[in-house]
Amino acid sequence: MSVRRTLRGLVDRKAGVVVPGAFDGVSARLVERAGFPAVYMTGYGTSASRLGLPDLGYAGLAEMADHARNLAAAVSIPLIADADTGYGNALGVRRTVQAYEAAGVAGLHIEDQVAPKRCGHLSGHQIVPLGEFAGKIRAAVDTRRDPDLLIIARTDAISAVGFDEALRRGEAAAKAGADVLFIEAPRDEAQVERVARAFDTPLLYNYASGGRSPLLPFPRLRELRFAIIILPIDTLLVATKAMASFLTELRARDDALGLAERLLPFGDFNALIGTNDQMALADRYRGS
Numbered sequence: 001m002s003v004r005r006t007l008r009g010l011v012d013r014k015a016g017v018v019v020p021g022a023f024d025g026v027s028a029r030l031v032e033r034a035g036f037p038a039v040y041m042t043g044y045g046t047s048a049s050r051l052g053l054p055d056l057g058y059a060g061l062a063e064m065a066d067h068a069r070n071l072a073a074a075v076s077i078p079l080i081a082d083a084d085t086g087y088g089n090a091l092g093v094r095r096t097v098q099a100y101e102a103a104g105v106a107g108l109h110i111e112d113q114v115a116p117k118r119c120g121h122l123s124g125h126q127i128v129p130l131g132e133f134a135g136k137i138r139a140a141v142d143t144r145r146d147p148d149l150l151i152i153a154r155t156d157a158i159s160a161v162g163f164d165e166a167l168r169r170g171e172a173a174a175k176a177g178a179d180v181l182f183i184e185a186p187r188d189e190a191q192v193e194r195v196a197r198a199f200d201t202p203l204l205y206n207y208a209s210g211g212r213s214p215l216l217p218f219p220r221l222r223e224l225r226f227a228i229i230i231l232p233i234d235t236l237l238v239a240t241k242a243m244a245s246f247l248t249e250l251r252a253r254d255d256a257l258g259l260a261e262r263l264l265p266f267g268d269f270n271a272l273i274g275t276n277d278q279m280a281l282a283d284r285y286r287g288s
Contacts, residue, residue, distance in 0.1 A: 004148035007038055007078035007106040011150065011180060011202045016222035021232040023049040025074035027239065029272055032075045038106070041071050042232040043082035044119055049236070057116025061087040061096055069103035078106035080150070080230070085117050086110045089132075090139040097143040097151075107150030109182050109204070110140055112157065112169060121185060121211030125160040134172040141177035152204060153178035158185050159212075167198050174201045180227060185212045192216065193224065202227035209234055 010017045019038045022028035023045030031039040044055040046067050051058055059067075068081040083100055086093035093110060100108045111117065112133035114126040127133070133155070140151045153173030157166035163186070170181045182204040186192045192214065195203065205226045207215060221229055246262050253259070270276065 002146075002148060003076070003078040003104075004106045004146055004150070007080070007150060008148050008179075010037060010078075011227045014202055014225040014227045016205075016218060016226050016229050018218065019080060019228055019230045021045060021230060021235055022071060023233075023236045023239075025070055026273065027235045028071045028074045028079070031235070032077050033272065036077070038078040038080060039071070039075060040230045040232060041068055041079055041081040041105075042236070043084055044233055045236040046082070055117075055119040057084070057118070059084075061092075061099060065096075065099040065103050068100055068105050072104035079104070080107040080109070080152070080228070081105040083108040083110050085113055085115050086136050086140070087115075090135045093136045093139045094143040097140045097149075101144055101146065101149055105149070107152055107180070108140075109152035109154045109180075110136055111154040111182075111184070112136075113160075121208050121213075123159065125156045127155070127157055127160040130165075130169055130172055133169060134176045137173045137176035137178050150179045151177065152180040152182050154182035154184055154204075156184045158183070158187065158191070163187075163191055163194070167195070170195075170199055170201075174199065180204050182206070186214075187212060189214050189216060192221075196224035196226065204228040204230060207231045209237060 017037060019040045020031045020036055021040045021042040022031050023042060028039050046064060047053050047055045047059045050063060050067060072079045081100060083096050086096045112127045114128055118125065137151065137153045144151065155166050155169040157169050166183050170183055173181060178201065180202045181199055183195045184206060186195055203226045205221050206213060207229050218229060246259065250256060250259060
């Protein structure tokens, strides 16, 4: 079974599959090693890790597609990837879908923000007209070659305009053929419940630490029949805190010898990235 068909099967169950985010190949492998059935490529984390910049539209199609290709190649589980606004109009969306599908992603989401976009849990969002958004989703659906590639429609209308407009956009995206709806940043549990009641199309919940949406217990989100629960930046925040703490102590001590317990053993890290397997392959081919 392909990774795309695997992901589609998980989504069709509407059972709240938890999908942690990854910001690089190592974090993606750790998500897989921990036993999660899918991994999410965060746009916020991509911009932060590759560019050291905020999620304000700095990472373009080429950088995002390249990052998606690397993450998809690093794991054997399905990858869901952030595709921002689709990097242009409906024709730009067509090219984006072609690039992401060639990169090996199992699903991607496209949003209705005006470019340059910004993280959904910031403020000051602007959105394109509803018809333009629906046209982008139709373009994405029409362009995919593999029917199992999930097209996820995200709207930031709650922040930009209001909750009712977000529901209208979700309905329009579903009619345009979206496989999953991503109603970004509901403000409270009542809004979350209204989203869940409004649609038969599978739903994605953005479980964003420090964001605007309530962090409801996973069982509650499953009770509401959300299909996917992404934790987009938790791995990035955990890793950053650990590195900052290590570097602060290293600077204060001016000595690394007492910090060994902070480190993953070198051999364990090599096992994670497959060093021994790759060296064995090199020896095999050297012999031929």
